[in-house]
Amino acid sequence: MDVVLQIPVAGASKSEIYQDVKRDILAVLDGEPNRVARMATCVCLLSQAFPDWFWTGFYVVDEVKKAQGTDELVVGPYNGTLGCLRIAFSRGVCGAAAAQQTTQIVPDVHAFPGHIACDTRSNSEIVVPVVNARNELIAVFDVDSEQFGTFDEVDQAGLEAIMTAVFAA
Numbered sequence: 001m002d003v004v005l006q007i008p009v010a011g012a013s014k015s016e017i018y019q020d021v022k023r024d025i026l027a028v029l030d031g032e033p034n035r036v037a038r039m040a041t042c043v044c045l046l047s048q049a050f051p052d053w054f055w056t057g058f059y060v061v062d063e064v065k066k067a068q069g070t071d072e073l074v075v076g077p078y079n080g081t082l083g084c085l086r087i088a089f090s091r092g093v094c095g096a097a098a099a100q101q102t103t104q105i106v107p108d109v110h111a112f113p114g115h116i117a118c119d120t121r122s123n124s125e126i127v128v129p130v131v132n133a134r135n136e137l138i139a140v141f142d143v144d145s146e147q148f149g150t151f152d153e154v155d156q157a158g159l160e161a162i163m164t165a166v167f168a169a
């Protein structure tokens with residue numbers, strides 16, 4: 001791999017960091033079709049660029065359950081403390097993002113009905129739906145923070161742009 005990763009510049013804005021990470025992810029993944037490799041690379045480079053993130057990872061649509069008529073997510077590549085293994089579309093922030101196919105920004109997870117506390121240290125969260133080139137849901141990307149109100153529309157725009165470029169292009 002002859003990609004030179006750029007360490008985020010001190011003082012860079014959040015928006016600039018997302019642009020830099022997106023460039024690095026796409027450079028690393030050039031020519032790599034494997035979905036697990038693509039997910040693992042997103043988790044690695046995003047969690048390194050944002051060291052304050054507490055949990056960063058994917059919950060993937062379980063295709064076996066889907067064929068049986070059940071909508072369920074199963075944990076995929078992640079960085080952080082032990083994650084729950086399975087999440088029904090009807091539960092939690094991840095389930096809401098999957099069922100509605102819209103990004104969920106939750107400034108206080110304790111106020112979110114049905115929030116699933118995989119780790120009690122999590123206080124705010126963002127979950128972005130991930131679709132393929134046919135606009136079919138394949139996963140959700142979940143980030144948790146120990147601080148309240150960590151995520152905003154800049155995170156939403158940055159993460160949605162990365163997920164689209166990596167999985168739907």
Ligand code: SME
Nearest residue numbers: 083092093094115116118
């Ligand atoms: N809090 C999530 C569950 C996943 S973990 O945070 C890793 C939810 O409510 O969907």
